[in-house]
Amino acid sequence: MTYPPRLSDEQYAALVSDIKDWQITHGSLLKLVHTDEENTVQCQPVGTTFFPTLFPRALFDEAHALQTAFNKLYAAVAEDDEWLLDVLRDLIEVDDLASALWEIYSEVKEEGFVQDLTLGIFRSDYMMHVDSKESLRRPELKQVELNTVSCAGGVHTNIVSDMHRHLHRTGAYHSAQPPNSENLITRSSDLPPNSTLKTISAGLAAAHKAYGPAKSQGVTETCILFIVAADNFNIADERPIEYALWDESIPSYRVPWGHEVLIHTSLSPTRELLYRPASRSNAMEVSVVYFRTGFEIYEYDDIGRMGRLQLENSRAIKSPSILSHLTGFKKVQQALTAPGALERWLTPAEASMLSRTFAPMYPLDDTSSGQHAKKLALDPETASNYVLKPSLEGGGHNVYGAEIAAFLQHTPEELWKSYVLMEKINPPLLQNFMMSSRGLYEGPVISELGIFGVCLWKRVQNGESAQAEIVSELNPSWSLRTKDASVDEMSVVKGYGCFDSPALVDWDVFMSAVKA
Template sequence: MIYPPALSDEQYASLVSNIKDWQITHGSLLKLVETDEENTVKCHPVGTTLFPTLFPKELFHEAHALQKAYNKLYAAVAEDDEWLLDVLKELFDVDDLASALWEIYQEVKEEGFVQDLTLGIFRSDYMMHVNPIESSHRPELKQVELNTVSCAGGVHTNRVSDMHRHLHRTGAYQPLVSKEAIISSSSLPLNLTLKTISTGLSVAHRGYGRPKSAAMTETCILFIVAADNFNIADERPIEYALWDEEIPSYRVSWGHDILAHTSLTPTRELLYHATSRSVAIEVSVVYFRAGFEIHEYNDIGRMARLQLEKSRAIKSPSILSHLTGFKKVQQALTIPGVLERFVSPDEAVKISRTFAPMYPLDDSLSGKQAKKLVLEPKTARNHVLKPSLEGGGHNVYGEEIVAFLKRTPEELLQSYVLMEKINPPLLDNFMMSSRGLYEGRVISELGIFGVCLWKRVQHGESKRTEMVTELAPSWSLRTKDASVDEMSVVKGYGCFDSPALVDWEVFMSVLEA
């Protein structure tokens, strides 16, 4: 079987034109913020695939089924500060972001916590993996990472999924020569990520309840965003959806604006002082879409995060939940026996199947094994070196790791982990992005959005988590040129996509074609 279908030049030109119109009319755009022109909004389309990419139905459903266990795992880790300290303490001298976040957490802990609820908006990213020794076997899921802060792309992929479904029903994917169709309307899953995220924020807002400060009459959700934000099309629709539910939602830029427009009451309610309002409004939920890069943590940035963390507002994420997204945590969870500290043995087995081998770069036996692997070119090419940084463009791949290790001080390597490269199957697709038009081999990454509200329950010296609400997971799909290592769509490395779910027989026959 051959996929994507062969289209005539006329069909192909019409498809591209229809996609461009869809992107303009549905906000599949990135804002160009560096412009001096008034009364003009400059933007360019977000990268997208022309066709949905084939994906095994069984693996798609497996990833969804796993998310409940991953929610439970990361909620439990986020409440275990002793374990997190043991995992992250070696980072504090070499990773400024880790030390800044931990120092803020310690200061809040000393004053005492006034909010036991936390909202998790997670995205667990997977790639299909084919064992290079047994390449005829079916691919399996391997986790790339689990993101716990500012999980982006949900709205963009929602729009692209809707676009692919529309193009299919209009016949845009129908080849001139009638053949057995590989995809159908039922093979294109509905994407509800925008609704999932906005509903999660709504649930947390209602979980906060009525204003706690006697002087307040209503509450709001506060979006913490980057100044000069180019990715508003992935954020604003969430805000608009909340307003449609009569939930006031406001945006405040990271840093000085937080200190200028918020304040704490003596009992630590967070008040938002909007320029458009004559009176303050109490904040129920703080939703971070900024605050995950070290340059944001100057003196002002630290004061701003501290003020938010000290408050009674529900955080998404809390500062400990933020720290669970560090690569060192992901690596530590792969150590045999660790998962059972947080989840049941059955859940631990299911989760561990998705782990690729990971190693620290320290003086432990595992660390020494890692250094041996990357100093040998033959084995180095099968690995990737990962720092605890968000977004694409930071990893070091294959034989480049050797040169990187030689020029990097030994103590700085503590912040990196070594991961065995995932070996994904290669499919075909067309892509439109800031890099231009592309036709050829592609690799996809499936992201599963998990949204849950949990409560910290204290029993003497011990703590546990109690799930208050857990929503059905949603998904994203990102696809890139197979020759490119990185995946970040907004940085031009890949495109948003949607899966065409097929049975194993169809998927394997396309791979072998």
């Protein structure tokens, strides 16, 4: 059995043309922001696969079923500042971003919280894993990471998923070359619809509704603020969310990070966040602040810190809050894999369900676990089975395999504790065609499934501690990214990875395709 289907040269040429037309007409694009042209918009297509990539239906369903427990876990951790400080203390000492975020949180806490609600827009990323010693076994899900801030790619995947479904219904995937192998994409239910745009916008709308009417004297209207990067190449993944909110009569505005925040927003005496758009004479009250940037240390100069502090000090619902932002750090992910850690917030059944997806992770500190990890990392032979990860967002910062030892030897040892060591995930290899800024590719690929979880929770004070109470929760949605199996990075922007969608198949079909 062969997948993808074998097409003729003419069919492939037509498929490439159809994909390019879809990308142009549906905004599957990255904006080129540093150009000399004033009277045009320059952009390039987002990387995409030609065909949906095979994915076991059972694992796809399992990943969705896990998200409710992950929502509960990360909401609870985001309200447990005592536990977070204990986990992040070493990192705060050496990592400027962690230090900046914790300082802002400490100032807000000292001032006193005026908003108990937080909106979580999470993306839990998984890869399939097969034990290298038992290659004939069915793969299982292993979590790569859980993202809590600026979870991108949802709209891009939505567009690519719709494209694959369209190409399927037009017959573009039907092979005319004999011998024709079994057509695995035989019915539309094998290509699950993607609703990530609707899910994210509905989550923001729910938070907006929960905020209620304007509370500041003399202000009658509320709005949502998107905090974005100034030179934003990824507007096609952000703007549709704004447009969807406007379609629901929810005013939504973009404010670039930093100086623009201080120019256009202010706090009322009772700490409502007021926004003055250039198109209006009257101020609006901000119901929700949605961060699509703010995860790089260079953003936290004096102006950036002042802007984030003002937003955090306000009555607006944050997505994410400072503490929720911090829960996305790799040190937190590593700490949650420790035996018994999850039971602090979850039932034994929930903890067992989530822990099965954890790959072994270790700190690089002075604990016994950290000393063990250092031995693994400094030996090129054992290090070949690991990835060294810093607590940074955005990809491209990891160190892989045999390169780890040399990297650590050239890094001051006091900085090692800002890294975690994670055992490599060993995914099965599949076949696909990809088109990206690096050109056309045909060959083995690896996929990463992202599950978007959206929930609104309330901080409930219990003496000196606080707990999270889930107020509302949406059905999860998904994204899929696929890369050339020979490269380590999944970055779509750099052309290594592409947006994709799954062709859901039963185990026998999937295992047959992997063996082939």
